[in-house]
Amino acid sequence: MLLKAIKIHKIYNGVPLLTDIDLQIEDNDRIGLIGANGCGKSTLLKILLGEILPDHELESDGQIIRANKTSVGYLAQSASLDSNLTVWEEMQSVFAELLQVQNRMHVLENQLADNNPELTEEYDKLSAWFLANEGYEIDVKIKTVLFGMGFSQNDFYRPVSSFSGGEKTRLAITKLLLEAPNLLILDEPTNHLDFETIQWLEEYLQASKSALLIVSHDRYFLDKLCTSICEIERGKLTRYKGNYSAYMIQKELAVERQEKEYMLQQKEIAKLEDYVTRNMARASTSKSAKSRQKQLDKIERIEKPITKQKKAGLKFDYEIEPPLDVLEVRNADISVGEGNSRKILLENLAFTVRRGEKLGIIGANGIGKSTLLKEILNILPHDKGIIKFNKNVKIGYFDQESMNLNLLNTVIDELHDRFPAMLDGEIRNILGQVRITGEDVFKPISALSGGERARVCFALLMLEHANVMLLDEPTNHLDLPMKEVLEEALENYTGTLLFVSHDRYFLKKLATQLLELTPEGAVLHSYGFENYLEEKAKAKISAQIAQQEQKLAEEKKKKQANANNSYRTKAQRSADAMRRNRMRELEQEIENLEIKIAETEEKLVLPEICTDYQKMQKVCAELEKLKNQSEACFMELCELEELS
DSSP, X not given: OOEEEEEEEEEETTEEEEXXXXXXXXXXXXXXXXXXXTSSHHHHHHHHHTSSOOBOSSTTOSEEEEOTTOOEEEEOSSOOOOTTSBHHHHHHGGGHHHHHHHHHHHHHHHHGGGOOHHHHHHHHHHHHHHHHTTGGGHHHHHHHHHHHTTOOGGGTTSBGGGSOHHHXXXXXXXXXXXXXXXXXXXXXXXXXXXXXXXHHHHHHHHHOOSEEEEEOSOHHHHHHHOSEEEEEETTEEEEEESOHHHHHHHHHHHHHHHHHHHHHHHHHHHHHHHHHHHHSSSTTTHHHHHHHHHHHHHOOOOOOOOOOGGGTOOOOOOSSOOOSEEEEEEEEEEEXXXXXXXXXXXXXXXXXXXXXXXXXXXXXXXXXXXXXXHHHTTSSXXXXXXXXXXXXXXXXXXXXXXXXXOTTSBHHHHHHHHOTTSOHHHHHHHHHHTTOOGGGGGSBXXXXXXXXXXXXXXXXXXXXXXXXXXXXXXXXXXXXXXXXHHHHXXXXXXXXXXXXXXXXXXXXXXXXXXXXXXXXXXXXXXXXHHHHHHHHHHHHHHHHHHHHHHHHHHHHHHHHHHHHTTOOOHHHHHHHHHHHHHHHHHHHHHHHHHHHHHHHHHHTTSHHHHTOHHHHHHHHHHHHHHHHHHHHHHHHHHHHHHHO
């Protein structure tokens, strides 16, 4: 056991957030912590870390027990690094103790010529400890993880302050992996990471010996790593065995079972209450009614199951049927900036989109995915090539930053401004479908969270009835239930989709084709995300095989060259044989001399020798002679080895 939480409670403004939560983390646990936004996930993490205290209903409540061996590494959503250090210095700080020992060893190395036994002993101890703690592998470890997290050699000596927020998050993950605690607590670790980096991180964590507690909305990530899922719902924590996909099946079965149990109990309660009501006042049956009342009082009430989010649902439809060919992009350049600062991201881009296709646009951060959507929509100008929609195309656009919303408006006014003919009741009905209800409709847009703004944008999309929708990172800021609602709505949407996403689960569910943007250009894959990953894996294996074959060919060529150069004349072979024989003789002679030296050194401590000056002088002279002979043999052996 690494960590155990017992009966955790937390109340904010008189409202329970966490209630009676128990959680135990073992050495080999890989736990995914999920729940709707605001359910208390980050609060629970802070309680486990000791950053905030739990509330107590009883004195025994709210215990956090850590084993003595437990070391915890925590990645918060806002990473903290020393901005004054370079990347390399920040990563080296993880190994501060090892580096101090290394510096002391360097100092001692310069003093060992003095033949001080105490310094020699200290150096031997430090050297053994340094080796045992993999001190000689510090640079290799740092480079391996930095390269894996997508940093280049040129980044190593840049100051941390020069990196963006997303890059700093990647640096924080890198530092945490180097620290290698036995319990890693990660809060949204895949934010700001591209596919390759996420895949590398998954493989690294799979091979890691650390236990994991992960808060994430990345369902693919949870599927790859987790062996159990903990869900916080209505303030309570329920643990399910297996990864996220296994949780989904178990959850559905559990809800169905709870619904049945709830309905059966409600029937039983209604039956008992009816009996009590009818018979309590009658003298002949009051005793029986009281007995039934006691039975009612003892019933442990089953909570009413939570209605599935999907039933609230979104629905995207359209009225005008578009033509078969929806969009043509031919020989187009994708660029950012203007004038001298203009930078071309992609050249000669060409693809077409047909009716009903769901095209996922993927690629590394900064490659130009969002820029491509904006140039297609003419939000940004394009000065080369053709980007053309066909007739009868009605476009809907989702901006990941919600820049199309008026921050000064309230939610209900934002919809009224766009659709002035709609009545309040109609607008409230649409907003209810995205879970914005009650007084929340009068909130100003500026006061909404990222997830709430996204939901306002989905409400607008539903009202636009577009037959072609362009979505830029639509799952950003959404909790898992809302992602599932959106996925179901887009699966049922019969129009055409072009969407940018880093959400692999979302891509897997929706994309019928993929447009991959790379520094070398764009590649259109006429299949979905799962097949894309399979093709990537095959290509990687093929590249490794080709690399291995090339290495073997080079080794074979080198051996052949050595064989060609290995011919010797009879005299040379004879000289080589004599040299090898002499080397064997010298090795044996050195071994014999070492035995004699050891025996002679033992004589020096004998009472009859060390108390007699003449005998002592004779033994010392003999010892000196043996050492000189051994040194001469060793020097001759070194010379012969150089000739080999």
